[in-house]
Amino acid sequence: MLRIEPGNATLGARVTGVDLGRSLSDADFAAVLRALGQYGVLCFPGQPIEAAALRTFSARFGGLQAMSSGVKDRGEPGMPEVSILSNVVENGRPIGIPDAGQDWHTDMTYNRVMGFVNVLVAKKVPVRNGKVLGATEFANTQAAYEDLPAGVKARLADATATHDWNNFHDIMRRKGSQRPALTEAQRRERPPVSHPVFLTHPISGGKVIYVNPGFTVAINGLAPDESRTMLDFLFAHVLQPRYRYAHHWSVGDVLVWDHLGTWHQAVGDYTAEEHRLMKRCQVLADKVFEAAFLEAASRERADASA
Numbered sequence: 001m002l003r004i005e006p007g008n009a010t011l012g013a014r015v016t017g018v019d020l021g022r023s024l025s026d027a028d029f030a031a032v033l034r035a036l037g038q039y040g041v042l043c044f045p046g047q048p049i050e051a052a053a054l055r056t057f058s059a060r061f062g063g064l065q066a067m068s069s070g071v072k073d074r075g076e077p078g079m080p081e082v083s084i085l086s087n088v089v090e091n092g093r094p095i096g097i098p099d100a101g102q103d104w105h106t107d108m109t110y111n112r113v114m115g116f117v118n119v120l121v122a123k124k125v126p127v128r129n130g131k132v133l134g135a136t137e138f139a140n141t142q143a144a145y146e147d148l149p150a151g152v153k154a155r156l157a158d159a160t161a162t163h164d165w166n167n168f169h170d171i172m173r174r175k176g177s178q179r180p181a182l183t184e185a186q187r188r189e190r191p192p193v194s195h196p197v198f199l200t201h202p203i204s205g206g207k208v209i210y211v212n213p214g215f216t217v218a219i220n221g222l223a224p225d226e227s228r229t230m231l232d233f234l235f236a237h238v239l240q241p242r243y244r245y246a247h248h249w250s251v252g253d254v255l256v257w258d259h260l261g262t263w264h265q266a267v268g269d270y271t272a273e274e275h276r277l278m279k280r281c282q283v284l285a286d287k288v289f290e291a292a293f294l295e296a297a298s299r300e301r302a303d304a305s306a
């Protein structure tokens with residue numbers, strides 16, 4: 001039987017009593033969706049699923065984003081929706097993306113159809129002297145919105161911001177990443193888009209701060225200086241310790257996190273010899289904003305509790 005146990009931090013819950021190698025019942029999936037809106041980061045421990053099952057489970061949440069053209073060879077063979085995040089090198093060839101996500105961001109805010117969740121399964125986790133390395137850190141943008149000064153909430157109530165895929169590549173390259181600069185063709189593949197600065201979360205109904213340091217480059221309609229000052233204020237506000245949570249991985253963890261209400265970063269505190277390997281699906285927020293999807297979830301919730 002499905003069991004959801006929240007931790008004692010601002011985000012995070014453990015989900016047990018299900019087998020992700022099989023299809024979840026509609027009632028169980030509805031409970032997972034609700035928990036996602038409430039706790040933001042769900043860990044399903046002891047679920048060492050393979051890429052095909054990862055893809056099937058992920059597709060319950062919405063459409064899957066295929067890997068971009070620049071990293072097409074860094075995924076599960078024959079499955080462009082399953083990327084490999086890893087520093088493992090086999091026969092001189094990196095089998096995954098080595099430094100993915102090693103700074104604060106939210107996946108896929110650079111898309112017109114934004115991101116909803118990531119689903120990762122841990123295959124290799126670096127451990128040194130008994131200490132687990134390569135954590136993923138999160139920040140709770142819904143709790144952070146609630147505590148914003150009233151003046152900021154009012155000032156930006158109807159504002160939008162520009163998100164640019166290229167920005168995160170520039171950040172990573174400045175930090176010493178070996179990834180090449182994006183080509184013009186790659187930039188055209190994902191041109192900048194605008195989204196509201198504050199978004200209403202489709203599941204929880206609460207507002208979230210929907211700008212992030214990785215991809216948001218400007219608040220539209222503000223002078224450049226004011227835009228930069230406001231973004232820096234919002235970024236520092238969200239990154240206060242009380243909104244943060246770290247997940248320390250175990251092999252076989254499946255982690256599902258809500259992009260709409262969180263930021264995340266991968267912690268690169270391990271060496272090239274300490275292997276980390278995750279398989280990942282990125283799910284778009286196409287279904288989750290549809291009334292029918294949410295209504296079905298709430299109806300099944302009512303049936304399950306009857």
Ligand SMILES: [Fe+2]
Pocket residue numbers: 100101105106107264
């Ligand atoms: Fe990410």
